[in-house]
Amino acid sequence: MVGNLTILQSWLIGCLFCQSAPDPPVAHPATTELAAYDLAASELHTSAEAARPFDEACPRLSEACICEDRNHAWSDLLKNHSFGCWTLDVGGSLRHRFEHQDNFQVRRYGDPNASSDTFVLQRFRLDLDLKHQENWRTFVQFQDARPFGTIFSMDDFAVGSPYWNYFDLRQAYLERKPDDDRPLGFRIGRQIITYRDTRVWGPGEWGNVGRYSWDVAKLTVDVPLAEVDFIFGDRILNDPNRFDIDHYPFHAYGAYAMLKTLPFKLDLFYIGKATYGNDSLRRTGQHPVEDIHTLGFYVDGRWQEAWDYGGTFAYTFGKRDDAMVEANGGNARLGYTFDAAWQPRIAVQYSFGSGDSDPDGGRDRTFDGLFGAIDSMYGWMNIFAWKNLRDYQATFNLKPTKKTEIVLDWHYFQLDEARDAWYYGNARPQRHDPTGDSGRDLGHEIDLILVYNHSDHCRLRTGYSHFFPGSFIRRTGSSPAADWFYVQTTLQF
16 A cells, blocks of 8 residues: 555656656657667666756856746756856656566565565655866766565665665766867766666666666777777675675776767677675675676667667676686667558567586586676566576567557577576576476566656656466476566656
């Protein structure tokens, strides 16, 4: 009851204060993993992050803003406060999501002692965005995340927590953007790292806390051929009971290059991961000793307007514990949008993350999964991770109105190698048949999603998913069909 009232309250408040925005121009469906995910990912960019360009704001206190041609919203009062050459925007978001999970939950699938969970997730973010002229920026973001009604407590999670993060600092960085005169830029401090479809680097915004946040130094070189980021940092360990000052026991580093001169998007990346001593975390058994390196590329484009295509490939090598690592992962996508009412689109995808056919062979061929989001990539229920996985996907999109989108996904999952484990959405082994006799058939998932953008400030999203277990799951333990239903409201200011 408390959860339902919270959802209703959030939606009513959002729509009361959010002025309906004019209809956006018709656009082609997104060419990332699926069009609906763009909305979830866009929650990363609050109105403070996506403020008007600096040259449209008031540059001085003595100069008046001429805003008669704009549609006013109450949150406009929080924007463009000028102090000499400085401009301050205040923004944020309030998100509520009601969820019912049946025969699975955030920790495992088919647990007879915790077969279902019904709860509300609440996440509040407050942003302070201070800009100086066109290139300098200081951004601070606070976050408060908590659940209501879940069967779990904070003590049920040995490392981090997907639901709880009482009022804490999520981002705080200083940034200088490159320009025509100075091609070098930087961003230093606590921040999220995200590129393109978020499969390789991504914050994991669907989760209540957010999957990834980093203390990072990032150097940017912006030249005519490419924009290249060089990254070094540590992943923040979320601790709901105190300020987040600890880190996971590894360093992450790399380079990400976005080429500019091609008729399609082509990115090249290198990611390194090296663990260091943190015995308290390593005793949980979740962090092996690793020194691994990943090379890869991302491509995205259109052909003759109607066709969209894309893909990612990553090759990992190095050492994990006492084994040499040689693994790979990837994704390929092809879609077609019909020139008709409601813009129907059909697409097919194939994703894979290699597994280890011989766990005792001295080589570890299980793909690492990198630092990307998993939501929407391998089924919205988050039952599978980008490890020892083959995912065959078909998608059908419709846009009945300019503010509404309907997405239907079908997935067929297999293990890449029968002797390796099934890895859950948290990237930990869920079940394992070392003989391989249980086969590779994991099952099917169907996801139905409805997204409605009431305005630039108010969004509604609902979805239903069903999982049909395959023969591997039936042969290795409890194997009920699983269901998931959610309703989410987001107010941005």
